[in-house]
Amino acid sequence: MNNLRRKLFSSSIIIGMCSSMLLTFMPSIVIAEKNNTVEARNNHYLSQPATDWGVYKIKEKVKAIFVTGNSFGHPSKYNELLEIAQQTEINSMVIDVKDDGGVLTYESQVPLAIAAGANDVVKVSNTELFTDRMKEIIDNDVYPIARIVTFKDKIIGFDRPDLAIKDKNGGIWKDNKGNAWLNPYNEESWEYPIQLAEEAATMGFKEIQFDYVRFPTDGNRDNIDYGQVGKDKTKAEAISGFLSYARERLHKKGVYVSADVFGDIISVKGDSTIGQQLESLGENTDILSPMVYPSHYGLxxxxxxxxxxxxxxxxxxxxxxxxKRLSVIPEDQRATIRPWLQDFSAPWLKKAYGSNYITYGPKEVRAQIKATYDAGLEEWILWNAANRYTEGALEKE
Incomplete structure (x- = not known):
C-alpha cells in the first residue's frame, strides 16, 4: 500500500501545486515531499476534485453501510455486501479496524498492539486476504472508511493500567459490562488509536472514523478518578483536543478524520457529561456522524x-x-454532517410502545434518507450490527 500513498502525494501533484486552481481545491493540510512544504488554503474535504486523488478519490456523496471485521473476512458475507455496493446506490463501507471489545480486524504492527497480545484474537488472521479485499473494493469504486473504537478498550486498558481510567481505590475502573476504558484526559492514551489509524492509512483506507470518542456513560461513574490530568481541562476540551491532534497527524497521511457522536448532543448546548460538544467537534473533524437512530430517543x-x-x-x-448549530462555523472550517441512520428494529421498545411498536423495513429506512436530504444534507451511513441491510430501501444502480 506504500505505492498507493506515494501515488496520493506524487511528484506530479507537487509540481502542480503552484497553480491557483489546485490550491483552491486542496484540503487545508500540509503536504510534504522531501524538503518542500506547502500549506493549502481550504480544508473542506468535499472541495477536492475526485479525479485528482486517483485511487484516493473521495466520494462527494457518501452512502455507506457498516461492515464488521468478521463480515469482511467471511467469504459469502463479504460477497453479499460487495454485491449490495455493486447493485445499489451504496458507494462506501465503514469497516471495523478495532471494535468495542478492543479486538482488531487484522494483525497490527503497532508496538502496543503487539505487546498487549492484541494480534492473538484478530478477526481476519490472513493479512493477505484482507489486503486483497481492500484492493477489490477500491477497484469496485467503493470508498473505504476505517472505524476505530477509540477509548473503550479492555485489551489495552487491562494490559496498560497507566493508560486506563482508574477507580477511587487506584484500580482499573470498569463499566457495567466489565470493560476497561483508556483515559481521554491522558494524552499518552491517545497514541494507540492514532497509531492504529496511521497504520490503517497504509492499508488503503481513505478516512478514519473514530467511534466511542467520548467518556464512559455506563457503570458507576461516581467511582471514577481521572487523576491530576482530569483537573486541567473539561471533558469537551479533552475530546476535541484528541480529535484536533489526530486530525493533524492523519492529514499528513492523506486521510480524513470523522467522528461518531451521540444524536442527543445536538440538543445539548454545553459540555456534555461525555465530552461531546457539537460546535467544538464540528471545528475539529472533517466529517461528523451523529447517531440519530429514532429508537434511541426517549418518549x-x-x-x-x-x-x-x-x-x-x-x-x-x-x-x-x-x-443550524454548525452554521456559526465558517464553511471552510466546518465538518460535513453525515448521519448514522437506523436499519434495524428495536424489540426492546415493545413494552414501552405497546401496540404502537413497529418493525423497520424499506419504508422506515428510506424515510430517514429522505429526511436527511430534506435537511439539506447529502450523505448518510446505515447501521445494522449484523450487517443485514434492507436493500428494498436503496436505489438501484
Missing amino acids: GFYGVKYPDTKPYEIVNRAMEDAV
Whole structure:
C-alpha cells in the first residue's frame, strides 16, 4: 500500500501545486515531499476534485453501510455486501479496524498492539486476504472508511493500567459490562488509536472514523478518578483536543478524520457529561456522524410521543438542528454532517410502545434518507450490527 500513498502525494501533484486552481481545491493540510512544504488554503474535504486523488478519490456523496471485521473476512458475507455496493446506490463501507471489545480486524504492527497480545484474537488472521479485499473494493469504486473504537478498550486498558481510567481505590475502573476504558484526559492514551489509524492509512483506507470518542456513560461513574490530568481541562476540551491532534497527524497521511457522536448532543448546548460538544467537534473533524437512530430517543423527544414510529420526523428535526448549530462555523472550517441512520428494529421498545411498536423495513429506512436530504444534507451511513441491510430501501444502480 506504500505505492498507493506515494501515488496520493506524487511528484506530479507537487509540481502542480503552484497553480491557483489546485490550491483552491486542496484540503487545508500540509503536504510534504522531501524538503518542500506547502500549506493549502481550504480544508473542506468535499472541495477536492475526485479525479485528482486517483485511487484516493473521495466520494462527494457518501452512502455507506457498516461492515464488521468478521463480515469482511467471511467469504459469502463479504460477497453479499460487495454485491449490495455493486447493485445499489451504496458507494462506501465503514469497516471495523478495532471494535468495542478492543479486538482488531487484522494483525497490527503497532508496538502496543503487539505487546498487549492484541494480534492473538484478530478477526481476519490472513493479512493477505484482507489486503486483497481492500484492493477489490477500491477497484469496485467503493470508498473505504476505517472505524476505530477509540477509548473503550479492555485489551489495552487491562494490559496498560497507566493508560486506563482508574477507580477511587487506584484500580482499573470498569463499566457495567466489565470493560476497561483508556483515559481521554491522558494524552499518552491517545497514541494507540492514532497509531492504529496511521497504520490503517497504509492499508488503503481513505478516512478514519473514530467511534466511542467520548467518556464512559455506563457503570458507576461516581467511582471514577481521572487523576491530576482530569483537573486541567473539561471533558469537551479533552475530546476535541484528541480529535484536533489526530486530525493533524492523519492529514499528513492523506486521510480524513470523522467522528461518531451521540444524536442527543445536538440538543445539548454545553459540555456534555461525555465530552461531546457539537460546535467544538464540528471545528475539529472533517466529517461528523451523529447517531440519530429514532429508537434511541426517549418518549416525547422532539414532541413525538413514540419516536421510533416517526423516523422521518426525528431524523429531519435532528439534522435541521445540527445544520443550524454548525452554521456559526465558517464553511471552510466546518465538518460535513453525515448521519448514522437506523436499519434495524428495536424489540426492546415493545413494552414501552405497546401496540404502537413497529418493525423497520424499506419504508422506515428510506424515510430517514429522505429526511436527511430534506435537511439539506447529502450523505448518510446505515447501521445494522449484523450487517443485514434492507436493500428494498436503496436505489438501484
